[in-house]
Amino acid sequence: MKKFVHDFIVAFNNRLNSRHFILELQSPLPLPEIFPGQFVQVLVHNSPATFLRRPFSIHFVDYAKNTLSLLVQVRGEGTRHMGMLKPGETLNLVYPLGNFFSIPSSGKVLLVGGGAGVAPLMFMGDYLNRKNIRPDFLIGFRSADEVSQIDEYSKYGRVFLSTDDGSMGEKGFLTQHSVFSQSSFPYDHMYCCGPDAMMHAVAKLAAAKGSACEVSLENFMACGYGVCLCCITQTDKGNERVCVEGPVFDAARLRW
């Protein structure tokens, strides 16, 4: 798949809450076809402490506006500087990178995301709708003040919500949500993205329920397109590159 490196123009920088923001980035060139689960590598040119690029899932693609969006959680210097970008400034991306979620031909779909892990699910929801599949979402946040974009997700499917402190939706971790305690589990396919511990737990639940489960792994990456061999994860085939053979893996194949 052909890859590109060029500047995008910041169209919007939308603060969701103190820790999260969405960057809508407009391409000066027509966007190539992009699939849900793929990511970009961002050059944070205004942050002296940030030498390597930073990987971010593609949160949404709007071909009409020729934009793609990133949903970013502030963690360190790189994301802090990205959060200060203003409309009109530029951001250099390498994209589109990685494999993508498989698109089921039939069956019921649950998209599961926690924290900034929800990022690729919006795009996946949109994509599935275009393939005439209406997924359900199960989204976990720390608390009500971090809950955002529920109306957006609702466009693409039903939304279940949980917060760690119970301030909105069901109380507790995602994996304690009542969708998992239904007598007959309705989902044939689960797609999950979030912190490692959460993905582990979700994958375990999926296996128990007999549902297929794909997870999108986080990882420390240097290149992001397969040449440095820094980003490996152990699978049934040995060490595989998360940036090329992943970031999306069938959870059953992982030795994590």
Add this chain to the structure above:
Amino acid sequence: MKKFVHDFIVAFNNRLNSRHFILELQSPLPLPEIFPGQFVQVLVHNSPATFLRRPFSIHFVDYAKNTLSLLVQVRGEGTRHMGMLKPGETLNLVYPLGNFFSIPSSGKVLLVGGGAGVAPLMFMGDYLNRKNIRPDFLIGFRSADEVSQIDEYSKYGRVFLSTDDGSMGEKGFLTQHSVFSQSSFPYDHMYCCGPDAMMHAVAKLAAAKGSACEVSLENFMACGYGVCLCCITQTDKGNERVCVEGPVFDAARLRW
């Protein structure tokens, strides 16, 4: 002399021409007493390629507004980034550094500057006026499109102008200006700042004319306040630090 390290707020960034700009910087604290010829060390925090601070002469001090100004010529990455600063942004300075021009008790004064070397002369002109001395200025530019602030200098004294290409003022280098060909040279004190070659030539002229001459040296500096010993120049006393024993030296003392 007590020194300070803190953020200033950019009040103005005034482009003079394609290569020069003036930053007016407001201090959140009352400015200490500052003398003409002193400099600041600037932290260019938004330029990944700029590790060390950059030294700049103090172009002007306005105690009423509690601001100091820098006149900056774009040379490399550091100055390029400084040129992009917008009002409201901050700039961290170490100041006030170095020694300063001596203030004569009597006699006629000529302030000579070329290019960005004019920077400290505005402040010196103002200072001398406050001491009831009206200096003359001899200022050299590359060409008319770089000539700027003549009205400002004129507030403090008579202005002689030269441009390399003759597009404004007298044609040729500063040192070829007709002020130096007067039958009886009227100046007792000269203060000079600019490229090394120019200062050499001016110092030579001053010696020939029997005028006292102080020059403000440029130099590669690491610390800017006397501890690294990187910025030395040879004088009649051996290696002296340009950042502490200078930047202003009696030209007669230099072995350059």
Add this chain to the structure above:
Amino acid sequence: MADLNINIAGIQFKNPVTTASGCFGYGEEFKEFYDLSLLGGIFVKAVTGSNRDGNKYPRMAETPSGMLNSVGLQNKGIDHFCSHIYPLIKDFNTRVIVNVSGSTISEYVEVAARINELENIPAIELNISCPNVKHGGMAFGTVPETATEVTRAVRDVYKKVLMVKLSPNVTSITEIAKAVTNGGADVITLINTLLGMAIDAETQRPVIATVTGGLSGPAIKPVALRMVWQVYKAVNIPIVGLGGIMNATDAIEFMLAGASVIQVGTANFIDPMAAPKIIEGINEYLDRHNIASARDIIGALKVS
């Protein structure tokens, strides 16, 4: 348009810009960014005698103007290389050189002998400088006697151009350079990574699984330049220079210090287009300075 051709040890490079081993895979991935035939050459990832899984994850840490890696020579071994990789790369319209590693002298010899038979590989780069393996690797490159020994053993079986890549983790780089020259090296590559370490103060643990790893990127450029210059003055064989080259100016600095050819390593991660941009930049520099050929700047540093 200046003449960018460089000939070292009989190998013609269409320009002095090549890509560093371990930072360019086998070139496949870069086809998605640009035409590989633009490049002077490609140094492919280290090949060892048999399959190696490499080190545990995490394998990298970001550091000021650089990074640490502890990939540890992950590769599928020489058999797989000959049967599966060579067919993919043998017709690249650029020089393809294979980086050869091992834990024992006989492993180096075995791999070199096999590659000697691959028609379209004009040279090997003997990696006696990998800091990320428990046995062999850097150990061969830090003692003059063993450096001579492994070079000579490979020289005996390898009939094409023998390049030896040195470790900067030594007291005297010129001593090692002379040692491999005595062993029969045709070309010296400088430098591999500096041995470094990163710690996560919050977890109080090393950032990478192997604790120490190899430091690369602009942070090491001053050390690399110094070593290229020292070796250029000490030995008479050509030098391939690298270590923190990010742009054409950096590349020119290495050539001035004495490198005939340069490699782009970590810079590929920051900008996949780095190598072609550097080629353009060198050309622009030569034109601007009215220098007819890239050859004219090799070792041209004015020291007075």
Add this chain to the structure above:
Amino acid sequence: MADLNINIAGIQFKNPVTTASGCFGYGEEFKEFYDLSLLGGIFVKAVTGSNRDGNKYPRMAETPSGMLNSVGLQNKGIDHFCSHIYPLIKDFNTRVIVNVSGSTISEYVEVAARINELENIPAIELNISCPNVKHGGMAFGTVPETATEVTRAVRDVYKKVLMVKLSPNVTSITEIAKAVTNGGADVITLINTLLGMAIDAETQRPVIATVTGGLSGPAIKPVALRMVWQVYKAVNIPIVGLGGIMNATDAIEFMLAGASVIQVGTANFIDPMAAPKIIEGINEYLDRHNIASARDIIGALKVS
């Protein structure tokens, strides 16, 4: 508020933060920024037997996340130090330690013997690692035998705490560390600068007059951390760690790797307030992690 006291080789430091030789003058200049008694200690600029003018200008170059210097031990010699500098610094309310350099063993011995008589100097730091002088300096610190020899010679005349500052430009830092330990060192300081070089591509000349110089700053932090950790495991005497420390997090990394005390060098140039900020930051870190004493993090790196 955690306990920041550190005692090494019988010297009590009120906190582990000191300033590096050559990066703090004799402390005078910093009085204009803050109260020196905040500091754990001050390592003053190298003192030699007689007056030295140092190297020619230019003496520095900026490099990615670092700088090169070639100051070359400019100082007015031990007589001047005793008569003019010592009176100024002897009553600083912090530990003042003198960095001692020389071109010959007898010069080191002479200077050390003189400083032995200065009551308020509890220790010297033997600089056998300066890369910026033609004779002596680093040459003493890169060969185990000479490292032992110079250390032992000084040990014979110097009765207080003997620290020896090592050069990172060696194949095996642990070998040198053992050599100076055998020579009678009480404390090891790690690291001095890496030998590097910078070139101005436009003028095709070296940036600094001596061509090569010493690389310092964050660029070298991974190498410094690695050496501190290696030496911590190899010898049983305390370590003073430095190399690219810019903030409290860096300082804590060095302590976790095995340093009892740290030095702030190049960081002083970027932020004259760096050292007091680091003291505050270490305190904040210890409190946040519920660690009672700074001593508890020395060598506490969890490697499993």
